[in-house]
Amino acid sequence: MKKKILCCAALLLATVLLLGFLQLLLMPKYMADKQEGALVGEYYRETTAHDLLFIGDCEVYECFTPPTLWEEYGVTSYIRGSAQQLPWQSYYLLEEMLKRETPKAVVFNVYALKYGTPQNEAYNRMTLDGMQLSREKLSAIRASMTEGESLLSYLLPLLRFHSRWDELSAEDWQYLFHRDTVSHNGYLMQTGILPKTSDREGVPLADYTLPATAMFYLEQMRLLCEEKGVALILVKAPTNSWRYYWYDEWDAQIADYAEANRLSYYNFIGLDGEIGLDWSTDTYDGGAHLNVYGAEKLTSYFGEILCRELGLTGHRENAEIAAVWEEKLDAYKQEREKGNTP
Amino acid sequence: MSFTSASFLLFAVLTLLLYYTLPKRWQWILLLGASYVFYFFAGAEYLLFILFTTAVTYLCGHLMQKRADAEDAFVEANRETLSKAERKEFRAAEKKKRFRILLMGLLLGFGVLAVVKYTSFVLSGISSIGQAFGAAPLRIPELLLPLGISFYTFQSMGYLIDVYRKTARAEKNPLRLALFVSYFPQLIQGPISRFGDLAPQLFSEHRFDGFRFRAGLGRVAWGYFKKLIVADTAMIAVKALVENKDGGFTGVYVLLLILLYSAQIYGDFTGGIDITIGFSELLGIRLAENFDRPFSSRSTKEYWRRWHITMGTWFTDYVFYPLSVTKSMQRFSKWSREKLGTAVGKRLPVYFATVTTWFLTGLWHGAGWNFIVWGLLNCLVILVSQELQPLYDRFNRHFPRLTASRAWGAWQALRTFLLMGLIRSLDCYRNVPTTFRMWASMLTDWNIGELFLGGLTSFGLSVSDWCVLLGGILLLALGSRLGKKRPVREWLAERPILLCAALCLLAVAILLFGAYGIGYDASQFIYNQF
Incomplete structure (x- = not known):
C-alpha cells in the first residue's frame, strides 16, 4: 500500500514537473520578435536604485534613454513601460516599484489616459506576464482582463x-531557462529611419473627455507618490502622428489636472526647435515614435529640466554605481553602433 | 458554470470535500444546496423557473398520492362490503380524479417549457403566414430560456406520471423532491433519471468507496478528453464549414461536415455525460447510462436504443406506449382494420404513435423546423426499415454466410452511421432548404480533388489540429473497443498506479492539446441548449 502511494505521488510530481517544463517551453520568449513583451520582466534584474522612474506606454520606452541621462547628467533611471500599457497597469507597476525603491521622481507619459477600458489581450500579456507574482500583479490582471480572459490563465x-x-521555434528552446536583456533600462532601441511625411491631424471625436477610469488611476498614482514622498511629473512625448493623436482638448484636461494638483506637466509636442528634433531623421516609423537619435535629443533636453527642477546632481562620484552604469552605457553604445552599421 | 470552467472544478472539489467530511445524514442537504448554488451561477433568474416546476411537481404529486392512499384505504376498509365491480368502478373514478391532477401538473410543467421555448417559434410561424396574406409582421418577444429546462421538466413530469401510475410513491419532503429535480451534475444535459432509480441513492448515506471513486475519477477525465480534445477541435471545422457554406464548402465538404459533426456531437454529448456520471460516482451515486457505443449500431432502430438512451426510453414509456393504448387509438385501430384491411389497419395506429413520438422528439430538441424535420426523417427511416424487414429477411436467408460475416456487420454500421450523420446535419445548418441544398451538392459538386489541394486545411484546422483530432478519435474508438465487455476505467480502478498514470497522461494531453482558452471559441456543451 505504502509503495502504491509513493508511486502515485511520484507520478503526480513527475506530471507537475512536466507541466512546469511545458509552461516554460510554450510561453512566448519575446527575444527576436515583439521584444516589447520582454521589457516589464527585465526590471527585476536591476541591482541599483534609481533617481527617476518612467512609466507609460510605447511613448516612454521609445522616447527616453536612461543611458543618455547617465552619460550627460549622471542620473540613474529606469523605464517601466510596455506596448499599450494602460493607466491601471502603470499604476500597479508603479505600486510594485515603489515597494522596492524610492526614487526622486516618477515621470508618467499621459498618452495612455485616453483608454478607459481593457483593450487587447496580446498587449495585456506583454505587460502582465512579465510581472512577478504579487498583490499588484493580481490587481493589474483583474483590472485589465478583456472578455474571455481568466485570472487563472x-x-x-x-x-x-x-x-x-x-509553432515552437529554436528560440523557445534557446531561452527555455533564461532571457537576454533586450532593453537599456527599459529603453528599446530603434536605429532605423523612416521620415515623417504627413502632418495630418487625428479624426474628430464625439467626446473629448478623458475616461473617468483613466483619471481615477492617475489620481491614484498622484496619491501614491504623495504618500511615498516622490514627485510625480507628467509628460507627453513629442510624437503626434494622426494614428496616435494627442488632442488639444485632452491636453487641456491634463494641464488643468496638473495645475489643480500642483504637478509639473511637460507637453513636448511642438517643441521640435527647442529639443532639436528633425522629423526626417529622428523617427523610425513615420513620426509615430522616435528612434534612438530623436530619443537622445529629447532625453538630453528633458534631463536638463529634471536636474533643474529636482535638484539632481548625479552619481558619478559613486564608484559602485558608476561601474554598473558605465557597463550599461557601453552596451548601449555598442548596440547603437551596430544599428548604424549598414 | 460550465463543466469545463475552472470555477466548476473548484466547486466540484469543494462539494466533494464537504460531502465526505460532513455527517452522512446531511449529504443530501449539501447536494441540494450545491445544486442551487450551481444553478444560481448559471443565472439567478433561472431559479424562479426551477422553483416553479419543483412546486408544481411537489403539489401535484402530493395531491395524487393523497388520493391514491385514500383510495387504497377505502378499498381495503370496504373489501368485504364492496363487490369486485364496485371496487373497479370506484378505482376508475378515483383514477379519473388523479388524472385531472396529473393533467394540471403536466399542463403547468410543460406549459412553462412551451412558453419559454416555443413562443418565438410559433409566433414567427404565425407572422410568416400573416405576412403572406399582407398582414404586418408580428413583434417576436425574446424570452429567457432557462438552462436545462427540457431536462428537468421531463424528469419532473416523468415522476408525476409514475406517481399517477402508482409505480412511484410521491416524495413527502419538498426539499428532497427539490433535490431530485435539481441534482446538479445532471441538471443541464441529463441523463433523464427516473425517481425510483435516482431518489433512493440521493437520500441514502454514502461512505467513501475507493474503487468507485477511482473509477469515477477516470470517467470524469475521459469525459474532459472527449469534450476538450475531440469535440471542441472538431467544432472549429464544423463552425467554419457551416458559416462559409456559401463560400464553396459544398460537395465533399458536406460529407466532411457530416463526419466532423458526428465526432463533435459524440465527443461533446458523451463527454458531458461521462463527466456527469463520473462525478456522480465520486459521490457514490450511479446514474443511468445514456450511451452504449451507438456508432457501432447496425440499424437506425438499434442506434436509437443506444444513443441518448434515457430520452428514448422516456418517450417510449411516457408517450409512445400510453398513446398506443388510449381508447381513441384503440377505436381508430378497430376502424382502420375494418375499413382498410388487416395489413394496413394494424399498421396505422402504430405509425400514428411513432410519428407523434418522433415529432415530439424533434420538437424537444429545439424550436425550429430543422429539428422537426430531423425527428420526422428519423421516423421515416425507422418505418421504411420496418416495412422492408421481410425483404432483409429474404436477403439474409439467401446469403447467410455473407450477412453473418464481420464485413457485412461493418457495412451495416457504416451505413447507419452515415445515414444518421446525414440527418443530423440538419442540426448544423439549422435550415431545412439549406440542408437539402447541401445534401444535393454532394451529388452535383464533384470537388473531392480540392481536399488534396489545401482544402483540408481551409476551414480552420491546421495539419497539427487534424493530427490531434484524428488521434483523439482513434483513442475514443480504442477505448470503446477495449471497454466492450468491461469499462477500461474499472479495470484501471483495480490498478491504482496504472490509473494514476493514465490520469496524469490524460491531464497533460488535455492541457496541451485541448481546444480551450483564448483563440478558441468558448464552447458550451451542445445539449445545454436543449
Whole structure:
C-alpha cells in the first residue's frame, strides 16, 4: 500500500514537473520578435536604485534613454513601460516599484489616459506576464482582463499558450531557462529611419473627455507618490502622428489636472526647435515614435529640466554605481553602433 | 458554470470535500444546496423557473398520492362490503380524479417549457403566414430560456406520471423532491433519471468507496478528453464549414461536415455525460447510462436504443406506449382494420404513435423546423426499415454466410452511421432548404480533388489540429473497443498506479492539446441548449 502511494505521488510530481517544463517551453520568449513583451520582466534584474522612474506606454520606452541621462547628467533611471500599457497597469507597476525603491521622481507619459477600458489581450500579456507574482500583479490582471480572459490563465500561462506546441521555434528552446536583456533600462532601441511625411491631424471625436477610469488611476498614482514622498511629473512625448493623436482638448484636461494638483506637466509636442528634433531623421516609423537619435535629443533636453527642477546632481562620484552604469552605457553604445552599421 | 470552467472544478472539489467530511445524514442537504448554488451561477433568474416546476411537481404529486392512499384505504376498509365491480368502478373514478391532477401538473410543467421555448417559434410561424396574406409582421418577444429546462421538466413530469401510475410513491419532503429535480451534475444535459432509480441513492448515506471513486475519477477525465480534445477541435471545422457554406464548402465538404459533426456531437454529448456520471460516482451515486457505443449500431432502430438512451426510453414509456393504448387509438385501430384491411389497419395506429413520438422528439430538441424535420426523417427511416424487414429477411436467408460475416456487420454500421450523420446535419445548418441544398451538392459538386489541394486545411484546422483530432478519435474508438465487455476505467480502478498514470497522461494531453482558452471559441456543451 505504502509503495502504491509513493508511486502515485511520484507520478503526480513527475506530471507537475512536466507541466512546469511545458509552461516554460510554450510561453512566448519575446527575444527576436515583439521584444516589447520582454521589457516589464527585465526590471527585476536591476541591482541599483534609481533617481527617476518612467512609466507609460510605447511613448516612454521609445522616447527616453536612461543611458543618455547617465552619460550627460549622471542620473540613474529606469523605464517601466510596455506596448499599450494602460493607466491601471502603470499604476500597479508603479505600486510594485515603489515597494522596492524610492526614487526622486516618477515621470508618467499621459498618452495612455485616453483608454478607459481593457483593450487587447496580446498587449495585456506583454505587460502582465512579465510581472512577478504579487498583490499588484493580481490587481493589474483583474483590472485589465478583456472578455474571455481568466485570472487563472495568468497564474498558469500554460492554459493560455498551450496551443503554441505546433509553432515552437529554436528560440523557445534557446531561452527555455533564461532571457537576454533586450532593453537599456527599459529603453528599446530603434536605429532605423523612416521620415515623417504627413502632418495630418487625428479624426474628430464625439467626446473629448478623458475616461473617468483613466483619471481615477492617475489620481491614484498622484496619491501614491504623495504618500511615498516622490514627485510625480507628467509628460507627453513629442510624437503626434494622426494614428496616435494627442488632442488639444485632452491636453487641456491634463494641464488643468496638473495645475489643480500642483504637478509639473511637460507637453513636448511642438517643441521640435527647442529639443532639436528633425522629423526626417529622428523617427523610425513615420513620426509615430522616435528612434534612438530623436530619443537622445529629447532625453538630453528633458534631463536638463529634471536636474533643474529636482535638484539632481548625479552619481558619478559613486564608484559602485558608476561601474554598473558605465557597463550599461557601453552596451548601449555598442548596440547603437551596430544599428548604424549598414 | 460550465463543466469545463475552472470555477466548476473548484466547486466540484469543494462539494466533494464537504460531502465526505460532513455527517452522512446531511449529504443530501449539501447536494441540494450545491445544486442551487450551481444553478444560481448559471443565472439567478433561472431559479424562479426551477422553483416553479419543483412546486408544481411537489403539489401535484402530493395531491395524487393523497388520493391514491385514500383510495387504497377505502378499498381495503370496504373489501368485504364492496363487490369486485364496485371496487373497479370506484378505482376508475378515483383514477379519473388523479388524472385531472396529473393533467394540471403536466399542463403547468410543460406549459412553462412551451412558453419559454416555443413562443418565438410559433409566433414567427404565425407572422410568416400573416405576412403572406399582407398582414404586418408580428413583434417576436425574446424570452429567457432557462438552462436545462427540457431536462428537468421531463424528469419532473416523468415522476408525476409514475406517481399517477402508482409505480412511484410521491416524495413527502419538498426539499428532497427539490433535490431530485435539481441534482446538479445532471441538471443541464441529463441523463433523464427516473425517481425510483435516482431518489433512493440521493437520500441514502454514502461512505467513501475507493474503487468507485477511482473509477469515477477516470470517467470524469475521459469525459474532459472527449469534450476538450475531440469535440471542441472538431467544432472549429464544423463552425467554419457551416458559416462559409456559401463560400464553396459544398460537395465533399458536406460529407466532411457530416463526419466532423458526428465526432463533435459524440465527443461533446458523451463527454458531458461521462463527466456527469463520473462525478456522480465520486459521490457514490450511479446514474443511468445514456450511451452504449451507438456508432457501432447496425440499424437506425438499434442506434436509437443506444444513443441518448434515457430520452428514448422516456418517450417510449411516457408517450409512445400510453398513446398506443388510449381508447381513441384503440377505436381508430378497430376502424382502420375494418375499413382498410388487416395489413394496413394494424399498421396505422402504430405509425400514428411513432410519428407523434418522433415529432415530439424533434420538437424537444429545439424550436425550429430543422429539428422537426430531423425527428420526422428519423421516423421515416425507422418505418421504411420496418416495412422492408421481410425483404432483409429474404436477403439474409439467401446469403447467410455473407450477412453473418464481420464485413457485412461493418457495412451495416457504416451505413447507419452515415445515414444518421446525414440527418443530423440538419442540426448544423439549422435550415431545412439549406440542408437539402447541401445534401444535393454532394451529388452535383464533384470537388473531392480540392481536399488534396489545401482544402483540408481551409476551414480552420491546421495539419497539427487534424493530427490531434484524428488521434483523439482513434483513442475514443480504442477505448470503446477495449471497454466492450468491461469499462477500461474499472479495470484501471483495480490498478491504482496504472490509473494514476493514465490520469496524469490524460491531464497533460488535455492541457496541451485541448481546444480551450483564448483563440478558441468558448464552447458550451451542445445539449445545454436543449
